[in-house]
Amino acid sequence: MTSSSDERLDARRDDRLGEALLERLRAALPEGAVVTAVDAIAERSSDRSGVLGQTGALAVVRPRTTAEVAAVLALANETRTPVVPQGALTGLAGAANAVEGAILLDLGRLDRILAIDATERTAVVQPGVIVADLQQTVAAQGLFYAPDPASAEWATVGGTIATNAGGMRALKYGVTRDSVRSLEVVLADGTVVRTRPDTVKGVASLDLTALVIGSEGTLAVVTEATLQLRPAPGIPRGVAATFADVPSALAAANAVMTSGSLPTTLELLDDVALGAIRAWAPDLGLPEEANAWVLAVSDAADGDEELSRFEAVLQANGAITVERAADAETLDKLLDARRALNPALRELRGASLNGDVAVPLGRLGEFFARLTALASERGVEISVAGHVGDGNLHPVVAFDGDDPEQVAAAHRAHDEILGLAQAVGGTMTGEHGVGVEKLPGLGGELSERVRDLQLGIKAVFDPRGILNPGKKFG
Amino acid sequence: MTSSSDERLDARRDDRLGEALLERLRAALPEGAVVTAVDAIAERSSDRSGVLGQTGALAVVRPRTTAEVAAVLALANETRTPVVPQGALTGLAGAANAVEGAILLDLGRLDRILAIDATERTAVVQPGVIVADLQQTVAAQGLFYAPDPASAEWATVGGTIATNAGGMRALKYGVTRDSVRSLEVVLADGTVVRTRPDTVKGVASLDLTALVIGSEGTLAVVTEATLQLRPAPGIPRGVAATFADVPSALAAANAVMTSGSLPTTLELLDDVALGAIRAWAPDLGLPEEANAWVLAVSDAADGDEELSRFEAVLQANGAITVERAADAETLDKLLDARRALNPALRELRGASLNGDVAVPLGRLGEFFARLTALASERGVEISVAGHVGDGNLHPVVAFDGDDPEQVAAAHRAHDEILGLAQAVGGTMTGEHGVGVEKLPGLGGELSERVRDLQLGIKAVFDPRGILNPGKKFG
Incomplete structure (x- = not known):
């Protein structure tokens, strides 16, 4: 037999097995819980990472109870069918993306x-x-x-x-x-x-x-x-400040962090982010000479005391402007600058790749400096918005998606950013996860032995490897 | 051969293997790191649980570096020798107790x-x-x-x-x-x-x-x-209150917890504990009619505000007496009542068994009621001191160690307390651990499957089972 007729036979057998499983799933679950429409499957095949899921999932299955979930898994395990647990598909690493032949287990x-x-x-x-x-x-x-x-x-x-x-x-x-x-x-x-x-x-x-x-x-x-x-905490209040450069902003952020209590939130926008926002939303009134932005939020019960301390610290650490929001509504307006970033970046170059690194707080300065050098070396724009208080930064590589050279440079830069975070003792993923998108970077971060421990644990929980295969471990 | 000559031969072979291992350990570690003196081994064989460790450990080994720890474990693993990692032996469940033939790995x-x-x-x-x-x-x-x-x-x-x-x-x-x-x-x-x-x-x-x-x-x-x-938080301050009975104290404690912010510490002493303390330390001036004691500590930055709220809540919830400590030193004096408990209990009956249950906060009242019934049924005294804010209670069964009937009743009551915690949705160990002391109670709490998952994970990390065998899993 030729190999293509092998494949046809395999496919036909898979179809038969798939049909048999679907029948058993339908028998085990209420009417309408098993959906095989191509559109419905396509709709549930990819998260928001930009990485597309595989196209040949078997069905979307929508249980309503624990017992129904258990019934689905028992059948899947018996038939060695992959199962991809899914929520709202808002993930940013492809962790919930479809896998060939899988049950897309929609827990919504x-x-x-x-x-x-x-x-x-x-x-x-x-x-x-x-x-x-x-x-x-x-x-x-x-x-x-x-x-x-x-x-x-x-x-x-x-x-x-x-x-x-x-x-x-x-x-x-x-x-x-x-x-x-x-x-x-x-x-x-x-x-x-x-x-x-x-x-x-x-x-x-x-x-x-x-x-x-x-x-x-x-x-x-x-x-x-x-x-x-x-x-319930106090009403969230905030103070936003601009700085001449990122190192000044980092120093001021560190001064806030070591001033006696931790803010609820401490965010930073870098020069590239701020430049894009200023160009896109001039009405926000960000000063021309500002190349970094910091927002500190307090929800302490002690009224304005903590916020006043943060404000004084930002002032004393070289802020160009300081704006204070004494209630949740005004705070929401301060966040407009942060919110303007995504549309501003789309305007900047058209396409983007989003990162999620976390680095030790003492090495933020070094990370930013190396990031700037990397951007100039690869000829791409890299903007950073980040939860600077815990060192979790979201660098975005903006590029022209129609220019193949830029596309290649951007992907290369995106990968290099992961390595850069790891090189300063950080991680390539602070909060988004590995999914499928970050699998290639795992080797730069986890030892072979840690990987083996994880695979061993995986085998203890899921000996047949049906749960979200091809994700997380690399 | 008789079985006793079998045993002698086994023992001689074990001795030879033990000697060979000791020689290799001595060669791998600095002078003095391997101690085989009987006294030294005995001294490191039991923690403070009251459960004695096994007597035949091979040696106490005292590494000073990670590399030395690694060398010890490599040798132990090769020779399938048990290793018991140890700190200061202040544990209360026998987790660091010696095991026959083991290396007692003193990490001090x-x-x-x-x-x-x-x-x-x-x-x-x-x-x-x-x-x-x-x-x-x-x-x-x-x-x-x-x-x-x-x-x-x-x-x-x-x-x-x-x-x-x-x-x-x-x-x-x-x-x-x-x-x-x-x-x-x-x-x-x-x-x-x-x-x-x-x-x-x-x-x-x-x-x-x-x-x-x-x-x-x-x-x-x-x-x-x-x-x-x-x-650094604010200076710890506290307020202690007495109540007519445990249910009133529990209601007041719950009122503190839901008053807007959590105290740093929320402790409770029950009627039996308070009675023992009053008898042993009359100078503490605990009122005769008090049958429960609550201490709330605040280390909030907002000065006395939080503490005043806790004080008002305790007052409003039926406190008989309220004493406030506005600084760390006075707070320390408030803690004298808590500290008096252990000597007071020794006075009460001579011997005691200490528990460490944790129960859901909404079922504390039920737990205390059933505990009282249990004590009267078994004819023992059970006192309770506890971290009532997180539901972690330390019931102590006090008994006359010279009366075999009381000894039996106390041990039975002690075991039943674990079951009682589990019966109200709690755990037999909130913070002390399983060690060897609580192994018999595990089945009442963890499903077979959870036990199997744990044993599977154990095998992934330690395939030869050399690390602290016979502890934790049951």
Whole structure:
């Protein structure tokens, strides 16, 4: 037989097996939960990373209960069918992208907030709950869910658990892991387990909760999360300052950080970002001589005291302008500069590649200097917006997508930025995850042995390798 | 051959193998690092749990460097010799207790603080550093290391990482895990790996750091830790209140917790504890009608504001007496009541068994009621001191050690308390760990599948099972 007739036979057998599995899935799930329409599959095949998912997924499957998730996984495990757990597809690393022949396990219908308990300081939620909905629901009861990724309005809690999402408030309150008490997960073979009791403290077991958080759907499927709430903080207020250059802004940011308490948020825009914003939105009134912008937010209970300290520190550290927002509404206006960045960058060169590095705080200056050198060497524009308080920066390489030479230079620069972060003791991904997009950079960061430990753990949880294959580990 | 001559031959072969290993250990390590004196081994064979370690350890080995730890583990792994990693032996679950034929790996000489960095907000330390020494050293630089177990004056950082230690400040600042950025560990075969970069954020890998923390020396040996520091908080102040009964005290504690911000510390003593203290230390002036005691500590920066709120809430919730400590020194005096508990309990009955349960906050009342019933049923005294803000209680069964009937009743009650915590959705260990002491209770808490996941992970890290065998997993 020729190899092409081999392939045809293989394909026909795969089709038959796929059909048999679909039939069993339909029998196990309610009407309408198994969708095989080409459009529906295409719609669920790629996240927002810009990396396209594979095109030949088997079906979108939409369970509504833990038992249904368990039934899907048991069938998938029996038939060695890949399963890609999915939330709202707002990810930026391709972690939820479709895989050939896979069940796209859309968890968006597991969307109930099951309990909010002020005494326990917990919310028990299903993975499909939208983060902002949860924030608002608990806020109405005087409570606070701290994780606040930029995608909060669309992202699901399950997605933020899968990626251990960070966001603007991580500086003060930590990342998603720091707000999760326990998880109900379905293992690859369909077994449902709880990672730990819902108590605040507890050390009876290895920390399986932390292990699942950030595992990007490779170890288990989260079907319920008991989340840690906090007392509602004060009203967020802010102060924005501009600086003559990035090193001055970094020094001022460090002075804020070491002034006695941590701001809730500390953001930075660099010279390239600021230049693009000024060109695109002149009405924002950013001064010509400003080449860096810093925003410090306080949600402390002590009224304006903390904010006044941040303001004084920024002033004393060479700010060109300082603008203070004493309430949430004015603060929102200060954020306009940050929000203008994405449209401004699109204007700048048309196409862009987004980064997510994190570097040690003491090496931010060195990182920025090397980044500038890299941009000039490769002939591309690299702008940086970042959560400077925790060293998590989002460098964006802007380029002309119609110029093949620029496209190549931009991709090269994008890859080199990852290496640059690693070279200063940092990581190529601070909060977006590895997915498929960052697999090539893993070797620069993790030792072979750490990779082997991870693959060993993966095999313990998912011996047949059905859960999100080809993601996270490289 | 008789079985006793079998045993003699086995013992002789073991001796020969042991001698050969000792020779290789001595060759690999500096003079004096390998100690085989019977006294020295006996001294390092048991922690403070009251459970005695096994008596036949091979040697105490005292490395001074990561490379020496790696050399010891490589030899141990090759020869399948058990290794028990040890700190200051202040543990309360037997996790560091000696095992027959084992190398007792005393990490106390790896005792240097390698770096303190205000910009990074980190301290890089070796595992043998004493927690209180670290606290004081960073405090001198205006920084703060939050974890503060009761044993801070003696416990090593490595020991607190191994157990994921909590303590009185865990309510506000979290447990040890929440203050660890990354670890350098030596794997069972002697390979040295870092769990992650030292950046604040980073999601390139599964959370191996959290996995090692609390693993009680079963997965790897920690040889260096990058710890998370915080800006120094305000001066700790406190308010202590007495109540007519435990339910009133619990209601007042809950009112404090939901009053707008969390105290740094929220402690409770129950009626039995208070009765014992009153009898033993009448000069403390605890009122006769008081059957519960609550202490709230504030280290907020806003001066006395938070403390005044806590005081008002305690007043409004039925306190009999309220005493306020406006500075650290007076606060220390308030803690005298708490400190009097252990000697008072010894006075009460002579012997005691200490518990470490954690229960959901909403079920504290039910737990206390069932505990009282249990005590009366078994004819023993059970006192409770606890970190009531996080539901982590330390019930102590006091009994007459010379009365065999009481001894049996006490042990039975002690075991039943674990089950009681589990029955209300809690855990038998909030912060002390499983060690060997709590192995029998594990089945009441963790599913078979969770146990299998843990054993699978253990096998990935330590395929020959040399690291602290017989501990943690049951």
